[in-house]
Amino acid sequence: MNTSTTTPETVIEADPDVPTVRLVREFDAPRELVWRAHVEPELIKQWLGPHSIGMDIEVWDMRTGGEYRYTATREGEEIAHFYGSVHRVTDNERIVQTFGFEEMPEAVSLDTLTLHDLPDGRTRLEILSVVYDFESRAGMLASGMEVGVNEGYEALDALLARLKDQA
């Protein structure tokens, strides 16, 4: 594995043998809260993506056979339209889904998100993505995804802290 640590906490790995990307991040919250923050539209819109980007959700149906669709906005202007279909959901554990955006209709990845319990009420999140070829993966890695990932997970840290206070 070629490993690059993009913050003290998020690891993004590109496998040398297959066109996959593995992302690993730990959160100081139990699995059930990290899960809710991914499947409840009112929660995910509070953290996903870079700080400067808003999220207008049209569909967020995180069930086996479901789908999602949202528009990323900056200062009220539409900048990208993301969507995908949901292959399989195992509550509090795993989501297998596709990911794409209208601006590049040929681009698609198959993403598996998995949550693991850690000691002391913490959770490890892994997302394993595969695309059809190494060129497509190079495009993903060159897209600046780590900025959105890191800023989004900082916002998720803060959201999880608020949810723990409410619990």
Added chain:
Amino acid sequence: MNTSTTTPETVIEADPDVPTVRLVREFDAPRELVWRAHVEPELIKQWLGPHSIGMDIEVWDMRTGGEYRYTATREGEEIAHFYGSVHRVTDNERIVQTFGFEEMPEAVSLDTLTLHDLPDGRTRLEILSVVYDFESRAGMLASGMEVGVNEGYEALDALLARLKDQA
């Protein structure tokens, strides 16, 4: 590419560099009929899979964001439960979807079906599938998929001939 011709007509290729499988088959019918035979549940149940296997369709919603789910039966007995989600549909051209079955819930592929016009009212179908690793692909190729593929496409040849007669 390692190429193996499994019948005079169907080619199944395993790429040496990425864990994909490419299937290519030509049909003596125009693209619109081959398309209908894939998206209309009353048509697909007439040809998909080996001759000895029936298909009880629960959901066949071939739209962007849709899903499908069916049970394979032999002499009335349930033998496997297949399902997937539909990432993107471009009418008469392309379907991007996932594929899995309940009997092996970790197994999943991302499949892109594309139809191309050929001269003389013929059509070339390609399906490009990707999985997460070479071991999973070896499992796919060892599953005897070519039997179902070849018998299914023979039945599809016959269905397309009937549809052309009706047109």
